[in-house]
Amino acid sequence: MRKRMSEERKGTGKVIYLRKDGQARKARLIQRMIAPSENDITAAAPSTAPGLRLVTFVLGDQEYALEVAEAVEVLKPRKLTAVPLVPGYIKGILSVRGEMVTVIDTKRRIGAGAYGEDDYGRILIASTNSQKVGFLVDRMTGVFETRQALTGADGSPKNGPAGAFIKGVVTFNGREISLLSIERLIEASVKVE
Amino acid sequence: MGKKETKGERFKEFLAEAEDLLNTMANGLMALGKGVRTGDYDPVMLNSVFRSAHTLKGMSGLFDFKGMASLSHAMEDTLDALRMGKSDFNGKTFDTLMAAHELMGKIIAARGDEKLKPEIDNVKSLLSKVSCKRDAPLLTGVDAEVLKALTEYEVHRLSENLKAGRSVFCINASFPLTTFDRGYLELTELIKTECEIIATLPSTRSSPDTLFFDIFAGTVRNRDSLIALLQGKASIEVKPVAGPEAQGAPQAVPGAKEAHSGFAASSTLRRVGNVVRVNIEKLDRILSAVSELGIINSTISRLSAELKNQSRLSVYGIELARIDKYLERKLNELRNSVLDVRMVPIGSLFNRFETVLNKLSRETGKEFVLETNGDETELDKLIIEELADPLMHIITNMVDHGIEPPEQRVAIGKDRAGKITLSAYQKGNHAVVEVRDDGAGIDIERVRRKAVEKGVLKATQAASMTAQEVLELIFIPGVSTKDVVTETSGRGVGMDVVKENITRLSGIIDIETVRGRGTRFVITIPITLAIIQTLIIEDAGERYAVPLNSVIEIIELRSPEEYSQDTEQINVNGRDIPAARLSRFFQKPGAARDSYFGIVAGLAEHRVCIVVDRLLEELDLVIKPLPGFLKVPGVAGAADMGEKGTILVLDITGILEHAVAKKQLARA
Numbered sequence: 001m002r003k004r005m006s007e008e009r010k011g012t013g014k015v016i017y018l019r020k021d022g023q024a025r026k027a028r029l030i031q032r033m034i035a036p037s038e039n040d041i042t043a044a045a046p047s048t049a050p051g052l053r054l055v056t057f058v059l060g061d062q063e064y065a066l067e068v069a070e071a072v073e074v075l076k077p078r079k080l081t082a083v084p085l086v087p088g089y090i091k092g093i094l095s096v097r098g099e100m101v102t103v104i105d106t107k108r109r110i111g112a113g114a115y116g117e118d119d120y121g122r123i124l125i126a127s128t129n130s131q132k133v134g135f136l137v138d139r140m141t142g143v144f145e146t147r148q149a150l151t152g153a154d155g156s157p158k159n160g161p162a163g164a165f166i167k168g169v170v171t172f173n174g175r176e177i178s179l180l181s182i183e184r185l186i187e188a189s190v191k192v193e
Numbered sequence: 194m195g196k197k198e199t200k201g202e203r204f205k206e207f208l209a210e211a212e213d214l215l216n217t218m219a220n221g222l223m224a225l226g227k228g229v230r231t232g233d234y235d236p237v238m239l240n241s242v243f244r245s246a247h248t249l250k251g252m253s254g255l256f257d258f259k260g261m262a263s264l265s266h267a268m269e270d271t272l273d274a275l276r277m278g279k280s281d282f283n284g285k286t287f288d289t290l291m292a293a294h295e296l297m298g299k300i301i302a303a304r305g306d307e308k309l310k311p312e313i314d315n316v317k318s319l320l321s322k323v324s325c326k327r328d329a330p331l332l333t334g335v336d337a338e339v340l341k342a343l344t345e346y347e348v349h350r351l352s353e354n355l356k357a358g359r360s361v362f363c364i365n366a367s368f369p370l371t372t373f374d375r376g377y378l379e380l381t382e383l384i385k386t387e388c389e390i391i392a393t394l395p396s397t398r399s400s401p402d403t404l405f406f407d408i409f410a411g412t413v414r415n416r417d418s419l420i421a422l423l424q425g426k427a428s429i430e431v432k433p434v435a436g437p438e439a440q441g442a443p444q445a446v447p448g449a450k451e452a453h454s455g456f457a458a459s460s461t462l463r464r465v466g467n468v469v470r471v472n473i474e475k476l477d478r479i480l481s482a483v484s485e486l487g488i489i490n491s492t493i494s495r496l497s498a499e500l501k502n503q504s505r506l507s508v509y510g511i512e513l514a515r516i517d518k519y520l521e522r523k524l525n526e527l528r529n530s531v532l533d534v535r536m537v538p539i540g541s542l543f544n545r546f547e548t549v550l551n552k553l554s555r556e557t558g559k560e561f562v563l564e565t566n567g568d569e570t571e572l573d574k575l576i577i578e579e580l581a582d583p584l585m586h587i588i589t590n591m592v593d594h595g596i597e598p599p600e601q602r603v604a605i606g607k608d609r610a611g612k613i614t615l616s617a618y619q620k621g622n623h624a625v626v627e628v629r630d631d632g633a634g635i636d637i638e639r640v641r642r643k644a645v646e647k648g649v650l651k652a653t654q655a656a657s658m659t660a661q662e663v664l665e666l667i668f669i670p671g672v673s674t675k676d677v678v679t680e681t682s683g684r685g686v687g688m689d690v691v692k693e694n695i696t697r698l699s700g701i702i703d704i705e706t707v708r709g710r711g712t713r714f715v716i717t718i719p720i721t722l723a724i725i726q727t728l729i730i731e732d733a734g735e736r737y738a739v740p741l742n743s744v745i746e747i748i749e750l751r752s753p754e755e756y757s758q759d760t761e762q763i764n765v766n767g768r769d770i771p772a773a774r775l776s777r778f779f780q781k782p783g784a785a786r787d788s789y790f791g792i793v794a795g796l797a798e799h800r801v802c803i804v805v806d807r808l809l810e811e812l813d814l815v816i817k818p819l820p821g822f823l824k825v826p827g828v829a830g831a832a833d834m835g836e837k838g839t840i841l842v843l844d845i846t847g848i849l850e851h852a853v854a855k856k857q858l859a860r861a
Contacts, residue, residue, distance in 0.1 A: 081840060083819075085780060095839045098833060102819075102822070131822070
């Protein structure tokens with residue numbers, strides 16, 4: 001574990017393994033994973049009462065987030081295996097240490113364009129109901145903690161076409177970040193508005 | 194693992210499981226023991242012991258360990274009385290429970306309970322006594338070990354003898370197996386002239402050619418005169434047990450002790466079963482590693498072939514190829530042994546239906562006999578478990594719809610009891626599991642009518658269907674032939690689940706039925722899904738893996754004479770079979786080519802020809818299910834090929850069924 005991390009810091013490793021313990025530790029790891037190359041990081045001051053921990057990323061010109069608790073790991077681009085007869089936003093599958101993971105073209109899913117073969121920056125692996133899903137993103141931006149209440153809740157028109165997938169919006173350092181719902185992203189019946 | 198050993202294997206499994214249960218029970222009892230003096234106890238612990246006893250009862254029943262089953266039943270009763278507060282928790286109760294537990298250990302150690310029957314009866318009676326708050330009879334001077342071995346009546350006689358001032362002896366006698374009945378009779382007749390025989394216990398010292406007995410006898414004679422009486426009759430030893438003759442002999446029953454020496458294992462921590470129980474996930478991990486090694490192996494073989502072609506390095510190439518061949522052989526060995534570990538005889542599943550049928554018999558008032566064949570047929574543990582539900586559904590359906598009530602059966606000249614036959618056999622890489630009843634059979638016209646009534650298909654469609662196609666309709670949700678909904682079935686759910694489960698296992702199910710004679714379900718399934726031999730093919734630029742276990746032959750098709758994009762049937766060896774271009778099936782654009790390859794695949798009697806662009810290589814792959822929310826027709830799962838990425842594994846059954854459905858549709 002330690003060896004891998006140091007590799008990653010040197011920028012040679014491909015994968016970072018996250019341990020299940022401690023959200024704070026995980027947040028630190030994800031941050032480390034992203035920070036060196038994309039020094040856009042501004043972590044919130046550590047506080048005793050945990051608020052909402054978010055891992056943020058960019059899709060097109062918008063910043064989005066998932067909860068740190070849902071994030072598993074971040075992978076560099078690799079070959080995906082296309083699957084026939086599935087909705088177009090399913091980019092393919094990927095084996096993550098023996099487990100088959102569906103990879104979703106997040107941009108296409110939320111109606112913000114579509115990725116090509118290899119013009120995405122990272123695959124964010126997240127899990128919900130013990131099922132792992134990969135999300136293509138342009139780049140990871142950071143990890144932060146906030147105690148703000150989410151504004152512009154479900155389906156609010158100002159969220160645009162992606163509204164159906166957004167749990168709410170927080171503002172951080174003047175950036176507006178939309179928190180996505182994994183459940184809705186993978187539920188085929190939920191459509192772009 | 195030899196096939197003949199499977200009964201033994203299953204038995205070993207049972208022993209190992211029973212040991213686990215006894216261990217759990219021991220822990221629970223120990224925890225309970227701490228509260229003996231105060232009379233209170235942890236109800237959670239009590240429940241845990243109760244559950245163990247209950248499970249043990251069920252398992253023993255399955256393996257025909259009647260003594261064990263009845264003992265655990267008695268223990269369960271006692272524990273239940275405690276739980277319900279019907280009896281007090283005191284030292285006596287605790288000791289009895291411990292004794293019962295110890296005896297269970299002995300039964301397992303002895304791998305049988307026939308020889309321990311008296312002991313079991315005794316402990317059982319003790320258990321029933323503590324649960325109704327009555328004190329067991331006390332016998333001073335008699336070793337508890339002996340008491341344990343005797344039945345209530347025998348204990349009673351023993352105490353009567355002692356009360357009368359007689360001595361009780363233990364006579365160890367041994368007879369050669371061939372003449373034991375005569376010798377035994379002679380000896381007991383002789384003993385009876387002077388003594389009362391209290392009990393005769395077969396001893397565990399018995400060897401294949403010699404039988405040993407411990408005969409407990411009460412007499413007024415002393416030891417020497419008893420020996421004199423029995424002199425020369427058989428090889429015997431006489432030991433005092435209790436009463437005047439045993440006075441001053443502290444080790445009252447060396448005989449009895451010896452008799453139980455065979456069970457010494459129960460007091461040691463050593464386990465009888467040489468069985469390691471492993472979570473199947475661990476085996477999956479090993480298999481994944483083996484599969485990846487196989488991929489590395491194929492890479493090496495490719496490299497060696499390249500080396501061989503380079504004149505300067507060909508020597509190394511040849512050497513590398515030789516080593517690679519050896520590696521391949523060893524890998525196969527490794528793979529086969531890991532697969533073998535996962536294999537379980539299907540009898541373990543078949544046996545479960547005995548109890549199910551008993552229950553169904555009580556509920557429906559019909560009578561059944563279960564017959565099983567091919568119990569030793571081995572299948573992957575996971576597949577066996579996946580088969581449990583489908584078989585259960587089929588059997589409940591047979592019981593409900595197929596088998597007639599006893600009176601009706603007698604009236605038409607059948608046996609009162611309906612016969613359900615479960616059989617299994619291996620057929621190449623597949624296993625065939627058959628469920629057959631001798632009931633009324635399926636009324637095809639009725640199914641046809643029902644399907645139309647329920648709106649599953651139009652009357653015209655229904656009328657044009659063949660009997661076999663109509664039979665297939667029972668797998669459609671909502672089609673059920675019985676009008677009354679019963680406890681067990683008739684709701685039109687079940688048979689669709691059967692189909693779904695079997696399909697998920699890459700298997701296929703066929704029905705045959707004869708009015709008045711019965712119905713037969715034939716399930717053809719792969720023996721294992723863990724690691725499969727696959728053929729890697731390419732079509733429309735994508736690679737797929739085709740499981741070789743269902744491939745019958747591969748043919749080359751020249752375009753356009755033998756195959757064009759629109760060809761839907763291909764004649765193979767004089768038989769017209771449905772053909773489908775893979776890319777077309779997956780609704781992808783596929784370019785026309787000069788030649789194609791037709792993969793003729795099939796299960797049971799069904800055939801389909803899958804047309805692809807190119808054949809690449811053969812690989813052993815560990816197939817993984819697709820992520821939960823991805824359901825793709827024609828795809829059974831995916832496999833990780835290490836550096837070569839991930840590949841989709843085709844579901845031959847799915848494609849086949851699609852082809853068959855299409856054919857039906859076209860005709861209707």
